[in-house]
Structures are given as structure tokens and as C-alpha cells.
Amino acid sequence: MRSVNKIMGMMSVLSIITFILYLIEGKVIFSIVVLSFLLVFLFGFREFGSASYTFRLAHVYVGSILFTIASGYVLLTYLFSLFSVFIGGEPYRLSISDIILLITGVYSLINVIYLKKVALRNDK
Amino acid sequence: MVITVGLLGNPNVGKTSLFNKLVGARQYVANWPGVTVSRIEGATSFREYTLHIVDLPGIYSLAATSVDEKVTRDYLLYSPPNVTAVVIDSMSPEQGIFLLLEAFELGLNVIAVFNAIDEVRKSGIKMDKSSLEKFLRVPVVLTSAHTGEGIDELKEKIVGSFKKSVRPLVIDYGNETEDYIKQIEECVEDSYNKRFAAIKIIEGDKFAGSFLKKECKENLIDSIPQEIRTSIPLTKYRYVTNVIQLCTQKNEEALTVTEALDHVLTHKYIGIPIFLSLMYLAFNFTFKVSEPLVGLMEFFFEKLADTIGNETLITSLLSQGIISGVGSVLAFVPSIFALFFALGIMEESGYLPRIAFLVDKLMYSLRLTGRSFMTLLLGFGCNVSTVMAARGLSDERERITTILVSPFISCSARIPVYLLIVSVAFPTRKAEAFFAIYALSITLTAFSSRIVNKIVLKGQNVPLVMELPRYRFPKLSNVFAYMWNRGKHFLEKAGTIIFVASILIWALTYFPSHGNVEESYVAMFGKLIQPIFAPLGFTWQIVSALIFGGVAKEVIVSALSQFHKSASNISIDPATAAALMTFILGYIPCFATIAAIRSETNSRKYTFFAIFYSLGISYLLSLIVYTVGRLIL
Numbered sequence: 001m002r003s004v005n006k007i008m009g010m011m012s013v014l015s016i017i018t019f020i021l022y023l024i025e026g027k028v029i030f031s032i033v034v035l036s037f038l039l040v041f042l043f044g045f046r047e048f049g050s051a052s053y054t055f056r057l058a059h060v061y062v063g064s065i066l067f068t069i070a071s072g073y074v075l076l077t078y079l080f081s082l083f084s085v086f087i088g089g090e091p092y093r094l095s096i097s098d099i100i101l102l103i104t105g106v107y108s109l110i111n112v113i114y115l116k117k118v119a120l121r122n123d124k
Numbered sequence: 125m126v127i128t129v130g131l132l133g134n135p136n137v138g139k140t141s142l143f144n145k146l147v148g149a150r151q152y153v154a155n156w157p158g159v160t161v162s163r164i165e166g167a168t169s170f171r172e173y174t175l176h177i178v179d180l181p182g183i184y185s186l187a188a189t190s191v192d193e194k195v196t197r198d199y200l201l202y203s204p205p206n207v208t209a210v211v212i213d214s215m216s217p218e219q220g221i222f223l224l225l226e227a228f229e230l231g232l233n234v235i236a237v238f239n240a241i242d243e244v245r246k247s248g249i250k251m252d253k254s255s256l257e258k259f260l261r262v263p264v265v266l267t268s269a270h271t272g273e274g275i276d277e278l279k280e281k282i283v284g285s286f287k288k289s290v291r292p293l294v295i296d297y298g299n300e301t302e303d304y305i306k307q308i309e310e311c312v313e314d315s316y317n318k319r320f321a322a323i324k325i326i327e328g329d330k331f332a333g334s335f336l337k338k339e340c341k342e343n344l345i346d347s348i349p350q351e352i353r354t355s356i357p358l359t360k361y362r363y364v365t366n367v368i369q370l371c372t373q374k375n376e377e378a379l380t381v382t383e384a385l386d387h388v389l390t391h392k393y394i395g396i397p398i399f400l401s402l403m404y405l406a407f408n409f410t411f412k413v414s415e416p417l418v419g420l421m422e423f424f425f426e427k428l429a430d431t432i433g434n435e436t437l438i439t440s441l442l443s444q445g446i447i448s449g450v451g452s453v454l455a456f457v458p459s460i461f462a463l464f465f466a467l468g469i470m471e472e473s474g475y476l477p478r479i480a481f482l483v484d485k486l487m488y489s490l491r492l493t494g495r496s497f498m499t500l501l502l503g504f505g506c507n508v509s510t511v512m513a514a515r516g517l518s519d520e521r522e523r524i525t526t527i528l529v530s531p532f533i534s535c536s537a538r539i540p541v542y543l544l545i546v547s548v549a550f551p552t553r554k555a556e557a558f559f560a561i562y563a564l565s566i567t568l569t570a571f572s573s574r575i576v577n578k579i580v581l582k583g584q585n586v587p588l589v590m591e592l593p594r595y596r597f598p599k600l601s602n603v604f605a606y607m608w609n610r611g612k613h614f615l616e617k618a619g620t621i622i623f624v625a626s627i628l629i630w631a632l633t634y635f636p637s638h639g640n641v642e643e644s645y646v647a648m649f650g651k652l653i654q655p656i657f658a659p660l661g662f663t664w665q666i667v668s669a670l671i672f673g674g675v676a677k678e679v680i681v682s683a684l685s686q687f688h689k690s691a692s693n694i695s696i697d698p699a700t701a702a703a704l705m706t707f708i709l710g711y712i713p714c715f716a717t718i719a720a721i722r723s724e725t726n727s728r729k730y731t732f733f734a735i736f737y738s739l740g741i742s743y744l745l746s747l748i749v750y751t752v753g754r755l756i757l
Contacts, residue, residue, distance in 0.1 A: 032401070
């Protein structure tokens with residue numbers, strides 16, 4: 001099994017980059033959304049004690065789900081904006097931060113599927 | 125031949141889903157307890173029989189402590205169905221089997237239905253059906269309302285049980301308790317099941333007094349020792365635990381999905397920021413997804429109204445009254461459905477009830493419980509639903525508090541009004557403005573709960589009880605059903621109340637000066653009372669629209685668009701818009717909600733309180749928002 005700390009580190013780096021890029025672009029509220037999702041990983045590093053490994057895994061899993069949702073939201077916004085063309089509007093233009101978020105989202109989705117398969121069990 | 129089948133079970137075990145599968149209905153189901161508060165009936169044919177299915181409100185035991193529990197018990201007691209299917213959640217069957225044992229005691233013809241069997245298999249638990257049948261001594265069916273598994277077998281067993289009922293299991297409570305049971309049985313009226321009534325009397329059931337004969341001595345009940353009273357549920361739970369141990373096999377490993385999700389999503393530091401972020405995404409999604417469609421519909425209705433013109437009385441009625449009036453409201457249908465789609469996903473996944481857990485400290489200080497929070501959540505669809513669902517709250521004070529504060533929950537009727545205002549006044553900050561009004565709605569509800577508890581209903585604190593459903597991947601059909609059930613009221617109202625109100629508004633706008641709005645009856649009336657609302661920055665058009673909005677909030681959109689000839693001509697400055705949204709949040713419950721409050725509280729005092737308190741607080745709050753808004757917006 002891949003290292004949970006490595007995945008968490010990688011996700012943290014990607015989400016910090018996304019957060020900073022949104023902040024630079026002036027999308028302050030959305031950057032706060034990204035920051036709150038990023039906190040999930042950062043709090044994962046704070047898990048200590050005998051069950052720290054298991055709980056870190058929970059942080060990686062849930063953080064990845066949240067980033068999948070955020071990137072899904074950007075993707076859907078883009079796709080639905082294509083309809084604007086019919087009423088003379090312009091489709092949504094994906095920015096650099098959006099693209100980084102989409103990449104993070106793909107990586108997150110892989111993590112979600114992987115962790116669900118190998119590290120978590122279904123509800124009792 | 126007709127077989128009446130009662131679906132009995134704990135809340136949130138999938139009774140309504142099972143009901144829908146059995147009769148092919150589309151009753152609203154939710155991933156939280158307490159959704160069904162009154163009986164729902166339906167029928168289906170099976171072989172030469174008609175199965176008349178009755179979905180009963182979920183209860184934990186036959187000791188009625190709340191209105192919905194009493195609905196269920198009275199039905200079983202006074203008009204028992206031919207067959208009672210006790211639906212048990214296979215994932216946590218303890219309480220379900222407990223209820224099953226009570227159904228035996230009542231002498232019902234019972235089938236045990238272990239639902240969600242697909243989830244049990246996924247989690248690696250093995251459930252032995254034949255052992256269950258052996259220890260429970262009733263027909264057992266393993267079903268999944270999700271996949272439809274076991275539904276045909278259930279129908280077979282219903283018919284089988286109807287033809288030949290089984291001898292029910294009798295639990296032995298030990299010599300001492302049994303002596304008391306026998307003694308009390310003597311005092312029970314002949315029309316009741318004596319053993320069941322005696323057990324309920326010993327347990328201290330608050331409605332059980334009616335089971336006793338008049339001549340029976342009252343001190344008989346008082347003389348029952350406490351250990352005898354507690355021995356009954358303890359014996360049942362011991363039996364239940366043994367049955368589960370003998371009939372299931374579990375394998376323990378790492379964290380479950382729900383445990384992992386709960387660890388983070390209900391985290392004391394990051395739980396609330398995550399919730400707020402997800403709500404923000406949901407609102408933004410609503411606007412971004414629906415914007416093109418809303419634009420398209422507005423464009424269509426405006427073109428249609430222009431084509432018809434407004435030269436004559438008839439064309440004015442058609443273009444202004446009907447197309448512009450009703451069309452301006454209908455244009456927001458895509459936004460409303462998009463919002464309920466997003467909320468549907470949150471609810472269906474089981475996340476929404478977690479918010480009750482996150483805010484439990486606050487809830488406790490408001491003397492409400494997790495269940496009342498979930499009841500209040502229903503108000504996002506329609507406030508009437510909250511008022512009705514409050515029946516499920518066992519504490520009377522909590523029930524009244526929930527009913528009285530429910531009008532502050534932003535119902536779907538207010539969505540088109542907010543959408544119109546944010547589009548006009550905050551075109552670049554729609555989601556933020558929308559988010560703010562929902563946050564204010566929750567804050568005002570919380571604040572009002574405190575006020576109601578402090579002033580109107582004094583008394584002791586109630587304990588906080590949390591019931592959290594499992595997380596599950598949202599099923600698209602359920603999300604669409606949720607979206608449709610919540611959104612369809614809007615469409616129904618567009619064809620009825622909004623249609624009639626729009627014509628009335630048109631008439632009052634058209635006469636007596638043939639379309640000159642400034643000199644119309646509505647303008648005369650609006651200008652007369654506008655000074656009262658001048659401190660809030662409201663024009664006569666806004667004031668008149670608010671009066672029409674008393675019937676149904678959506679009518680405000682229709683009125684405003686008729687007063688300005690078209691929705692695109694409406695102009696409101698940000699400070700007034702913020703004050704207006706705040707005022708609409710609670711200024712007066714709609715007629716349907718007032719009627720529901722009156723019937724559920726059976727009190728004029730509470731009904732007047734709901735009307736005048738909300739009006740007063742909305743005015744005051746709007747004044748503050750307008751004053752501050754003028755400084756910062």
C-alpha cells in the first residue's frame with residue numbers, strides 16, 4: 001500500500017498551490033473554500049497516538065472527497081456555461097487555478113477509489 | 125380479497141422506501157428519522173389478493189410518548205391490520221427486534237422484515253435467516269428497498285401469514301414480574317390485549333391509564349417497585365442481544381467509511397468550515413448551472429409579452445397579468461430545481477443531519493434536540509412540513525418551539541424572491557448574498573428558539589438526543605425524487621395561487637387609469653402605507669408587493685414585475701435589497717403555515733405570537749440592516 005503520509009503531503013502541496021493561485025486571481029471566497037478543504041490535510045498531520053495512522057487515512061480520504069467535489073463543481077460550471085452561448089453570453093473561461101484544481105481533483109478521485117478499496121471497510 | 129398490511133418499524137429503517145417498492149408509489153423518503161408523521165396508504169395486487177399497505181410513522185417502542193407514536197399505537201391497538209410487517213434495519217437490528225417483541229405482545233400477526241440486506245453483505249456481515257426464524261418464531265424476509273431484493277418473497281410471506289398466522293413468542297420476565305403482570309391483567313378492560321396492557325402499565329406508559337377498569341385501585345400501579353418496571357425492557361434487550369449474537373457474524377477490521385467521514389466532517393475545528401464551504405458551493409452551483417436556463421426563460425416570456433402587446437384590456441391582461449406576472453415567477457424554476465438537487469445530494473448522502481451534531485452545543489443552549497433540528501431542515505422545502513413533522517417530537521415544549529420558529533426557515537417559496545433581488549441588486553455577488561440570507565435564516569431561527577423558550581415557554585432543559593444515519597452514496601433516482609417533491613409545489617402554486625394573484629394584481633394595477641400604474645388602485649394603497657416602511661427604504665411598489673406576498677411569497681416576484689412592466693425594469697439599491705431580503709425572511713408566515721400552526725398548536729395565543737413576533741423582529745432587523753447597509757454598501 002502507498003504511504004498515507006506521501007499522499008497527504010502531495011495533496012497538501014497541490015491544494016496550497018491552488019489556494020494561492022485563487023487568492024492571486026482575486027477569487028477570495030473560493031480560495032477560502034479551498035483553504036477549508038486544505039485544513040483537512042493539515043489537521044491530518046496533527047493526529048497522534050496509537051490510532052494516528054488510521055485517522056490520518058480518514059483525513060486523506062475525506063480531504064480527497066472534498067477536492068473531488070470542488071473540482072467537479074468547476075467542471076460542471078464550465079460545462080453548463082456552454083449553454084450561455086444560446087442567449088448571447090460567453091462560456092466560462094477556465095483559469096490556471098481552475099486547471100490546477102481539476103488536476104488535483106483527478107488525483108483526489110484516484111485516492112478516493114484507491115483508499116476505499118484497500119484501506120477502508122464498508123459500514124457495519 | 126383484501127389483506128391489510130401495516131408497515132411498522134423504527135424511524136429511518138426504510139419503511140417508506142419499502143412501501144414505494146411494494147405499491148409502486150413515490151412517497152418522499154429522506155436519510156433521517158421522523159419523515160413520516162401520519163399514515164400513508166396504498167394498494168397493490170398480488171395473485172388473487174389486493175394488498176392494502178399502510179406505512180406507519182416510525183417509532184422505537186409501542187409505549188407512546190409522542191403524537192406520531194400514538195398514531196401508530198392507536199392504529200395497531202384499535203384496528204390491527206391482518207398482517208404487520210415489522211421492518212428492521214439489518215445494519216443495527218437491536219431496536220427493531222425490540223419493537224418486534226412488543227408487536228408479539230400486542231398479539232399482532234407479524235412478519236420480520238430485515239431491510240438493507242445489501243449493505244449488510246457489503247460490510248461483510250453474515251445474517252442467518254433460518255436462525256432468525258428459529259429464534260424469533262415468525263416468518264423472516266431479507267429485503268433491500270434499495271435494490272428491490274426480497275420484495276416478491278415479502279408479498280408471498282404476507283399472503284402466507286394471512287392464511288396461517290403463527291403462535292407468537294412469549295417472553296418470560298421471571299416469576300416476580302410475571303406475578304405482577306397477572307395481577308394487573310385482572311384490572312385491564314376486556315377489550316384490550318391483557319398481557320400487553322399490563323406490561324405497558326408496569327413500564328409506566330403515560331397513556332396506559334385508559335387500559336384499566338374504573339373500579340381498579342390506583343395504588344396498584346404506584347405499588348410496583350422500580351426494579352420490576354426496569355426488568356421488562358432489560359429482559360427484552362438481553363433476548364435481543366442473544367438473538368443477534370446467534371444469528372449474525374461480523375468481521376472487525378479498519379475504519380469504516382462512515383467512521384472515516386465522521387472523524388473529519390464532525391471535527392470540532394474543521395467541521396463547520398467544511399459545512400459552510402459545501403453550502404457555498406451548493407449555492408454557487410445553483411446560480412451557475414441555472415443562469416443560462418433562467419436567462420432563456422426570461423427572454424422567452426418577455427418576447428411573448430412584447431408580441432402580444434398591451435394596447436387593449438385583453439392583451440394587457442394576457443401580456444402583463446398572465447405572461448409577465450406568472451412568467452416572471454416561472455423563470456426561476458431551473459434555479460429552484462438546481463438548489464434542491466444540490467441539497468438533495470447533501471441530504472441523501474446522510475451529511476445534512478450531521479450538522480445537527482456539529483451545532484449540538486448551540487442546540488442544547490436553545491433547549492432543542494438533534495431531531496428538532498432535522499425537523500426544521502424540512503422547512504427548507506415548505507414551512508408547513510416542519511409544523512406537521514414536529515408531531516414526532518416527544519417533548520411538548522420542544523414541539524411548540526419548533527413550530528413557532530419554523531417560519532424563519534427559508535422555504536422554497538422565498539427562493540424566487542431572493543433570486544430576483546440578488547440578480548437585480550447584487551449581480552456579481554449572487555451566491556454570497558444568497559448564502560448570507562440562509563445564514564441569517566438559521567441565526568434568526570436559533571435566536572427565536574431562545575426567545576420562545578425564555579419568554580413563552582418556561583421550564584426545564586430537555587436532553588439532547590442525536591440520531592445519525594449512515595452515509596451512503598446518493599442514489600440519483602432518490603435525489604431526483606427529492607428535487608421533484610420539493611420543486612413541484614412551486615409549479616402547482618404557479619398554476620393556482622400565483623395565477624389568480626397575478627390576475628388580481630393586474631386588475632388593481634390596470635384600473636382605474638387604464639394601465640397607468642402610478643395612478644392605479646394598488647399605487648394609491650401602497651402610497652398610503654409606504655411611510656410606515658420608509659425607514660427601511662421600501663418604495664410603494666415594494667410595500668404593495670409585500671402585502672400580496674402574504675398569500676404566498678412567490679407572488680412578490682409577480683407583483684414587482686407587473687408594477688415595473690417587466691422583471692428586467694426592476695431596480696433596487698443594495699442597502700434596500702439587503703433590508704428587503706431580511707424582511708421577507710420572516711415578516712409573516714404564509715396563509716398555509718398560519719393555518720398549520722393553528723391546527724397543530726390548537727392555540728390562538730401561539731398563532732398570534734407566530735404572526736406578530738415574526739413581523740416585529742423582521743421590521744427591527746431590516747431597519748438595522750438598512751441603516752448599516754447604507755454606510756457600507
